[in-house]
Amino acid sequence: MKTLFKSYNSIINISFAVFAFSFLPANAQEVTLYSHRHYEADDKLYEKFTKATGIKVNVVKASADALIERIKAEGKESPADLLIAADAGRLVRAQDAGILQSATSSKLEKQVPKNMRDEEGHWYGFTVRSRVLIYSKDRIKPSQLSTYEDLADPKWKGKLLARSSSNIYNQSLLASIIANNGKQGAAKWAAAVRKNMARPPEGSDRDQMRAVAAGIGDVAIANTYYVGLLVNSSNPKDREVAEKVGVFFPNQSGRGAHVNISGGGVVKWSKNKANAIKLLEFLTGSEAQNQFPVTTYEFPLEVSSTDSPLLKSWGKFKADSLALSELGKLNAEAVKVFALANWK
Amino acid sequence: MARSLRVQDITKIFPRSSRPALDEVSIDLSNGEIMALVGESGSGKTTLLRIIAGLANPDSGVVEINGEVVWSIGIKTKLPEERNIGFVFQDYALFPHLNVKDNILYGLHKMHPKSERIKRLIEIIKLTGLENLEERFPHELSGGQQQRVALARALAPKPNFILLDEPFSNLDPVRKDSLRDELRAIVKESGISALIVTHDTRDALSVADTLAVLKEGKLEQVGSPERIYFHSTSEYTASLFGKVNRIPCQLFKGEGAPSESTDILVRPVDLEITKDPSGDVHIVGKVISTNFRGDFNEVTLECREGLTESESVTHVSIYVGPERNLKLGDTVTVRRLRR
């Protein structure tokens, strides 16, 4: 009876496997990405990687949290090798959920600055973005801007614009403020900034910039690469918006502007760990790093090393050297603070 | 005589009801016989029909079809689709998506080869007079035509017998008489026995060979139409089939004082106006109303004397030909006709 069961068992398993894997490309060398990023430019990079190494890249695109859920649910059956997220906070979340593993290589340690990777190698950043102040060139002079903290000043009443607190970029910004000013200070800041807003938070970063151009508000908080996207948009209206606004890096005389990363970590149950590491090395290597400013308007890991005219036009800036793992650690705190501040 | 159907001591009790819907009812249907189950609503006749069909199950009793027991406690019962019984539903239940031809063919799916089916189809169409209507759909037919299709469909598979549930209730009253006769003719010619449930006693009398009267779940009387009509065993049965006079009488045995008082049931048609004082029943009454009934007048008499010495008043109905001119207030003597 038991042998019957066992052979039955193996028949089921085999047929399941055949069926299941018929949906997967059958290839010896491959690596499977679960990626939050959806740039076409990335696909081009992966193609380059495949050409160079012969390793095929499979990509599953979804929001980072869906991907984390999925990996968690799939467990050791998961085909994912690498998780790519667009924010350090999420990478820390994934790490805390226990779905990443430590992966080290000398190349990675050399190519990625210490504060932009997990100290045990659970994840590595490969692009950088800064959360900056976008201001109306008509109505605001750069000399009026200084720090994030200054935004809490009543003089900005009815002039600020920002997106919802549910967005991880804002949460990470607030996390860096908590790290710097403590929970109380951050709470006061968030509440004051919210009161200063021209309208309740809505829309994306680009929507805030459009609103600045339209005159709804004067200063918006947004990520740098969105400016690039507006400048190079096929929509003339967007390009107009880009003309009307300027980029300001806050806290230059202090700790520096808040930065964040897009990064990836090797999945705990990866069956192609070596390939995953190779891909990470590729993404943090010079070829890919030179591509990012041009294709996705993101900063390379060495923020000042880019040749891109657009990025250069924003000027050199000092980046906050806070360890990005802190952003993840303080994320839960940040969420609470936002809720208390009524910043929806 | 061979029996198509035998039903024995069928009892059915519905939950939450004070009396059984059917109480030990037994009837036999012989080959070639048309039987009508008559009764008021609630008498159990439709329930009995459905039990026979297998669409419902009794609580006790035996249902036997062509000698084979299809329902009884403890045996594996036969489902309706296995009993080979034809059923003509009250609403005909013709399949709206099939034309006449396909409706009739529906029950012939077990007949092989196909040529046999077609042969039977033609036979049945001829029998029921549905030529030229084969391609039509049910909604394109008149009520009478639909009934014939329903009949044809039920008869086509050569069932053990057919059941008809109130076949006359949906028919146009003007054509009802001829449709009734047609139905009987068709069934008789097919040679298949039929059990008809109806509340219309006139229909039952003209269509059936045998009548079974149900009252509140119990079988009241079974017999030929004439027997039921003229020799009802109870006033209930008698009044079901037509107007009946209940007349208090006194029996005279020979000369002398009356021996006992009793009521007798006399149908209006059994009473005639007379001047002849002979005969066993005499009634004298005053005309209090006349109703025109087309072929005759129904005259109501009020009788106060000549019957008993009590002061009670009896109303007696008689049928009177149109040539008689009876006016209100006339006094009339009536006697019972001998049969």
Added chain:
Amino acid sequence: MPKGLLNINNQRFSSFWWWLSAAFIAVVLFSPLTVVLSSLFKAPGEGWELITEYLLVDYILGTIIMTLGVGLTALFLGVGSAWIITVWDFPCKRFFSLALLMPMAIPTYVMAFGYSFVKYDIRDPLMLFIKNNWGAVIMSQSNEIFNYGLAILILSFALYPYVYIAARVGFSEISGTYIENSRLLGRGLFRSMFSVGLPLARPAIVGGLLLAVLEVMNEYGAMTYYGIETLTTGIFVSWTDLGDKDSAVRLAAVAMVFVLLLIAIERLLRGRAKFHAHRSSSNNLSGPTRTNAGAVMAFLFCFILFTVSFALPVINLCIDTLHGWEKSKLTDLIKGPLIDSFIVSSIGCLGIVIAALVISYAARLFPTIFMKSITKLCMLGYAVPGAVVAISILVYFSGMGSFLSEFLGFGSLTSLFFTLTPAGLIIAYFVRFMTPALAPIEAGMIRINASMDEASSMLGRSSWGSFFNVHLPLLRFPLFGAMIVLFVDILKELPLTLVLRPPNIETLATTSYGLIQKEERIADGSFPALILVLTGTLAVLALHILIRKRIVNK
């Protein structure tokens, strides 16, 4: 419900098979949802406190405002237009009769994108004007009101067809003699429709309204676009942005309770309307009308409605697509998702319809309370937001896989089977979309007289034979209608598909959403959106032809 069938001795396996299959389907459909409901019985995580204190009230308020707002607006638009078409004679009436169905082809999020220009070209200048004259505070509030109003309008444009169809079906079933009677009694056409026509069509209308309102509850993309917070957006926020899966599931359970409430209200509003309106040959409800002014107004109403709810957004999409049309790679972009979309939709649509047939026939054969409850249970999935269904499926099947592995020794690949192949996705579609199939099929099934089953039985067919020879042919119309609706629904579906799609499978919906909302590649994203609209339009046309046929056949 057929009474007689209860009495048939259904011991035979062939009949029992129906019952078994129906019960099995119901279990598969309902058990993942228990994951959601069971969360209410577990202790909440600490994140929940945060939500209840600061956010829950806003979510509930937002949900109420949106459901009420869209409900009333869609009711007005849907019933109004259905009534005008049914009763009035005006130029292009036949065209509008069909055209007003068209917005159903447009997914709600695409509708929002189609109106993106309103935000920038109308609202912002308006807000600027308000700010300059009445200050920033007033502007802030006006902004919020404007957003709500715009969202309500746009969702109403997308969803009123549900009410429109229901109202038209409802009106078409009413005999003209009722209205004629009412008019003879002195009430004009208008008042007749109001006091006689509407109440008689009420059950149908309320049913359509419920569908529309449920869609509002499910909506995510359009809500976030306008910064409106509802229970559903809260679920995503909690799950995605706050990483608090437990609270997300709790919010989902709250949403489900809300939905149950809506369903209960619908039952109440439907009333004890078990009557079957007298169906006569005179179904023409219009009679002579007096004024031409009425005809002009009718025309204008329909024209404007059609323009804003269909023509405008579609034209906008076309314009956006043309912006980026130089790139021929668009066809490469589309080919994969197109094929995948169609395959998945077809499989889902067929499978669900078959399951619905099984369930409704089983419920007919065994009209017990158990069966009726099962039927209702299967409909619950429609109320659950797509993403929650997705989570439930993921967790449920992974749990099942490990259970089977541990205790029975096989099935280690089970969860893999469900997540790597479209199987999990399709099952999720079953859970979510059973209602659009089951409702019309069940309604059609009930319409079949019990004597049909009995006649078929007497003529020698088993329950199988009856099903294939009687019920199935008679269910043609609801069947095809359901398949069309299902196909389009699955095609349009977004949140669930976003989560559960297997590797290398993208649908038109996910492609369009990803390109427009995430990457703001409006030109690229508009093309798959346009294809969605096109397929939807074809489906709606097919549906229309079907309905016409049905009305004519009666």
